[in-house]
Amino acid sequence: MIYKKLFCRLELCIMNSELCILLSALCIILTSCEKNLDFKYHDIEPLTVIEGTLTSDGSKIGITLTTPMDEPMDRNYLTDASVVITDLTDDVEYNLYTDDEGFFTDPTPGIPGHRYRLTVVRDGNEYAMETTMYEATEIVDAEFNWISMPYDKVAVFQVRYLDNPADTGDCYWVKLYRNGEIYSWQEQDDRTASDGVNTFFTMTSRKDTEEEDDDEVLYDGDVMTVMVTPISREMHDYLEALQNDSNGPFLFSGRRVLGYFLASDPVSRSVTFHPDSIPEFK
Numbered sequence: 001m002i003y004k005k006l007f008c009r010l011e012l013c014i015m016n017s018e019l020c021i022l023l024s025a026l027c028i029i030l031t032s033c034e035k036n037l038d039f040k041y042h043d044i045e046p047l048t049v050i051e052g053t054l055t056s057d058g059s060k061i062g063i064t065l066t067t068p069m070d071e072p073m074d075r076n077y078l079t080d081a082s083v084v085i086t087d088l089t090d091d092v093e094y095n096l097y098t099d100d101e102g103f104f105t106d107p108t109p110g111i112p113g114h115r116y117r118l119t120v121v122r123d124g125n126e127y128a129m130e131t132t133m134y135e136a137t138e139i140v141d142a143e144f145n146w147i148s149m150p151y152d153k154v155a156v157f158q159v160r161y162l163d164n165p166a167d168t169g170d171c172y173w174v175k176l177y178r179n180g181e182i183y184s185w186q187e188q189d190d191r192t193a194s195d196g197v198n199t200f201f202t203m204t205s206r207k208d209t210e211e212e213d214d215d216e217v218l219y220d221g222d223v224m225t226v227m228v229t230p231i232s233r234e235m236h237d238y239l240e241a242l243q244n245d246s247n248g249p250f251l252f253s254g255r256r257v258l259g260y261f262l263a264s265d266p267v268s269r270s271v272t273f274h275p276d277s278i279p280e281f282k
Helices: 017-029 233-243
Strands: 048-055 059-066 080-089 092-095 104-106 114-121 125-133 141-150 153-162 171-179 181-189 199-206 223-231 258-262 267-272
Touching: 048 114, 048 125, 048 153, 059 080, 059 114, 080 223, 092 125, 092 153, 092 199, 125 171, 125 258, 153 171, 153 223, 171 199, 171 233, 181 199, 181 233, 199 223, 223 233, 233 258
Parallel strands: 048 258
Antiparallel strands: 048 059, 059 104, 080 092, 080 114, 114 125, 141 153, 153 199, 171 181, 171 223, 223 267
C-alpha cells in the first residue's frame, strides 16, 4: 500500500481570526495525515504481513512479506496458507480461497455488530486477530476552499461526516484518492467532532501549480475522492505508528506478524477540482 506522508505547511502571520481557528484544527487532526496502499516497513528480518478486510461485500485477505524502506515494494502475495474467518456471534466458520490475484476471498457479507476472528496458518504458525464489525458512517459534505498563506493561496479540502455523539473514542481511517490513485491518508478520532459531525481538513495544492510538488499538485478537472472507514482504537494506533515511522504494534496473536484485520464498510464522496470556482475561506 502506497505510504505517503501527510504534510502540514502551516505558517505564521495569519491575519484572519477564523482562518487561525481553521489552521489550528488542521494541526490537531493532521497528527498522523479500490486500490491498495503500500506500507513499507523498517529494516527487519522478513516477517509475514497479513492485511485483511471484511465488508458487506465479503472478505479479502492479502499475505505478503515485509519490504525494507529503501527497497521497491514486493507485491507478490503468498498463497501457502490456510485462512479462516469465524463469526463469533453466530458461531459460524468459513474458509477463504485464493483468487487470480493471490488474495484469499469469500463473498459472505459481514454483519455490523458481530464479532469476528481471522485465523491464518502458515509455515506451521498460527496467527489470529479479533474485531467487531462497525456500522458505516455517512459523509455530510466535501468541498474545497482557498486560504491565503504568505507564499500563495492553498486549496483546503474539507470533509464532514457523521459521528455518534453518544459514544466517545470512535476512530476512523480517512483516505484521499486523486483520479483513483492514493493521494494521502490519515487516522482520526472523534475529539474534533461537534453535534454529531466530525470534520477532516487537509491542505492540498497551491494555486501556482508551477511552484507545487508533483505529489501534491491538483489540476483543473482532477477528481478527489474521500473514503471514510470506521475503525477500532487498536487499528487507529497501528496506523498512527506507521505515520510516525514505526512498524506499529502487533495486532495478531502468535509469533511476530505485522498487519491488521478490519471489519467495516467504507463510504466515499468525490469532488471535481475546478480552481476558478472554489470559494475563498472567510
